Amino acid sequence: MTKYHPDTRFLTDYSAGSLPESQALCVAAHLHYCPACRTKVSELTQVGSEIFLSQEREEVSEDCFDRIMAKLSDLPATDTQSESSTSASLAATGQVIEPEPAKDKYVNDLPRAIQKLTGGSIEKMRWRKIGKSFRYSDINMGDDKRETSLLHIKAGGNVPKHQHGGDEITVILKGSFSDQEDHYHVGDYIVRTSGEMHTPVASQDEDCLCLATLDAPIVMNNWFYRLLAPLF
Amino acid sequence: MNEAAAKWSSLLEKVALHSDRNAFQQLFVHFSPLIKAFANKQAGASRGENFSEEIVQETMIKVWQKAASFNIEKANASTWIFTIARNTRIDLLRKNARHFQNKATSDQYEDAFDVDDIWVENENEDVFNQLAKQRNSEMLHESMKALPEEQSLILRKVYLEDKSHSEIAEELELPLGTVKSRVRLALNKLSLSVDR
Ligand SMILES: [Zn+2]
Numbered sequence: 473m474t475k476y477h478p479d480t481r482f483l484t485d486y487s488a489g490s491l492p493e494s495q496a497l498c499v500a501a502h503l504h505y506c507p508a509c510r511t512k513v514s515e516l517t518q519v520g521s522e523i524f525l526s527q528e529r530e531e532v533s534e535d536c537f538d539r540i541m542a543k544l545s546d547l548p549a550t551d552t553q554s555e556s557s558t559s560a561s562l563a564a565t566g567q568v569i570e571p572e573p574a575k576d577k578y579v580n581d582l583p584r585a586i587q588k589l590t591g592g593s594i595e596k597m598r599w600r601k602i603g604k605s606f607r608y609s610d611i612n613m614g615d616d617k618r619e620t621s622l623l624h625i626k627a628g629g630n631v632p633k634h635q636h637g638g639d640e641i642t643v644i645l646k647g648s649f650s651d652q653e654d655h656y657h658v659g660d661y662i663v664r665t666s667g668e669m670h671t672p673v674a675s676q677d678e679d680c681l682c683l684a685t686l687d688a689p690i691v692m693n694n695w696f697y698r699l700l701a702p703l704f
Numbered sequence: 705m706n707e708a709a710a711k712w713s714s715l716l717e718k719v720a721l722h723s724d725r726n727a728f729q730q731l732f733v734h735f736s737p738l739i740k741a742f743a744n745k746q747a748g749a750s751r752g753e754n755f756s757e758e759i760v761q762e763t764m765i766k767v768w769q770k771a772a773s774f775n776i777e778k779a780n781a782s783t784w785i786f787t788i789a790r791n792t793r794i795d796l797l798r799k800n801a802r803h804f805q806n807k808a809t810s811d812q813y814e815d816a817f818d819v820d821d822i823w824v825e826n827e828n829e830d831v832f833n834q835l836a837k838q839r840n841s842e843m844l845h846e847s848m849k850a851l852p853e854e855q856s857l858i859l860r861k862v863y864l865e866d867k868s869h870s871e872i873a874e875e876l877e878l879p880l881g882t883v884k885s886r887v888r889l890a891l892n893k894l895s896l897s898v899d900r
Binding site: 480481484485486488489490491492493496497500503516517518519520521522523524525526527528529530531532533536537539540541543544547584585588589611612613614 | 725729732736737738740741742744745753756757760761764765768769780782783786787789790791793794798801802816817821822823824841844845848859860862863864866867868869871884887888891894
C-alpha cells in the first residue's frame with residue numbers, strides 16, 4: 473500500500489506543467505500506482521482549466537484558422553480513423569513504423585514512460601554496477617541541473633552508503649526497501665533533503681527497482697562522486 | 705452538464721465522427737484566443753508572436769486529431785483542451801531548450817519519451833461519480849470567483865505563467881512556505897480533496 477505521496481506543491485506544479493521534467497516523471501510514476509493522487513491531480517487540472525477559461529482573450533492572426541486547415545490537409549490520416557489505417561497511411565508516406573518492441577512481463581506493469589525507457593526489458597538497458605547488489609542506469613532528461621536514474625537493488629542487497637548533495641526524489645517501481653527510518657513499498661514517493669545519509673536495503677524476497685532524481689551541484693551529481701564524497 | 709460544457713462536447717463529437725469543419729471552426733473561435741493568451745503569459749512576451757501562434761496552431765491541430773479519443777462521458781471539453789494546450793506548451797519549450805543545447809554541444813540525442821508519456825492525458829478520467837463531478841465543477845466555478853485576491857493571484861501564476869512555487873516565492877519576495885500555504889488555503893476554499 474502506497475504510504476508516501478507527493479505533497480500539494482508537487483501535484484499543483486505537475487498539473488500546471490511547470491514541474492521540471494525529471495521531477496514530473498517521478499510524479500507520473502507515482503500516479504501510475506496511486507488512484508488517490510490521480511483524483512487530486514484531476515481536480516487540480518480542473519482548477520487550471522477554470523483559470524484558463526477566465527483569461528482575457530487575445531486575438532489570433534487573421535489567417536490562423538486557414539493555416540491550421542492547410543497544415544491538417546498536409547497531414548496523413550488522423551486519430552479519427554483506426555490505428556491500423558493510420559499506420560498504413562504513414563507507411564504510404566514513406567515513414568518507417570517501428571514495431572513496438574516485445575515487452576517482458578516484468579516491464580508490463582511499469583508506468584508508461586518507464587516502459588518506453590526500458591525498450592521492453594530492463595536487461596537491455598545500460599547498467600553500471602557498484603558492488604555486488606547495486607546497479608544504476610542513467611536517464612538522459614536533457615537537464616543539466618538534475619541527474620535521473622533507474623536504480624536496481626538485488627533482494628536483500630543494499631545501496632552503498634551515500635550522502636546527498638541536493639534533494640532527491642525516489643519512487644519505488646518494484647519490490648520494497650527499508651532504511652533507518654521506515655519500510656517503503658511500490659509507488660511510494662520519497663523525498664530526501666540535502667545532507668541526509670542513508671543506506672537503503674532491499675527486502676529479502678524481491679529485487680527492488682526505483683526511479684530517482686537528484687538535484688545537486690554538478691560534482692555531487694554522479695553516483696561515483698556521491699559514494700566517494702563521505703570519505704573526503 | 706451545464707449548457708456551455710455540453711455545447712463544446714457535442715462540437716468535439718462532430719469533429720470526431722464527421723470531421724466537421726464547421727464545428728471545428730466554432731471551437732477555434734472560442735478557444736484559440738484563450739490558448740493565445742495562455743501561450744503569451746508564459747515567460748513574458750519575450751518569446752514573441754510566433755511562439756504563441758505556433759502553440760495555438762499546434763494545439764488546435766491536436767484537438768482535431770485527437771477528437772476521437774475525447775470521452776464525452778468522462779471528460780470535460782474545456783479541461784481536455786486546456787490539457788492539450790498545456791502539453792503543447794511544455795513540448796515546444798522543451799524543443800526550444802533542446803535546440804539550444806544541441807547547438808552548444810553539437811550533441812544530438814533522441815528524447816526517451818514524449819511529453820504525453822509524462823503528462824498522461826486520461827488523467828481526468830478517474831473521477832468515478834460523474835454527477836458529483838459535474839456538481840463539483842459548477843461549485844468550483846463559483847468558489848473560484850470568491851477567492852481572496854492574494855490567493856487567486858498565486859493560482860493564476862501557477863497555472864498561466866508556468867511558474868513553480870519556488871519561482872513565485874522569489875518573484876513576490878515571499879517565503880516558499882507562504883506561497884505553499886496560500887495555495888493550500890485556496891484549494892481548501894475550493895473544497896478540493898487536496899489538503900496535505
Ligand atoms: Zn499518492
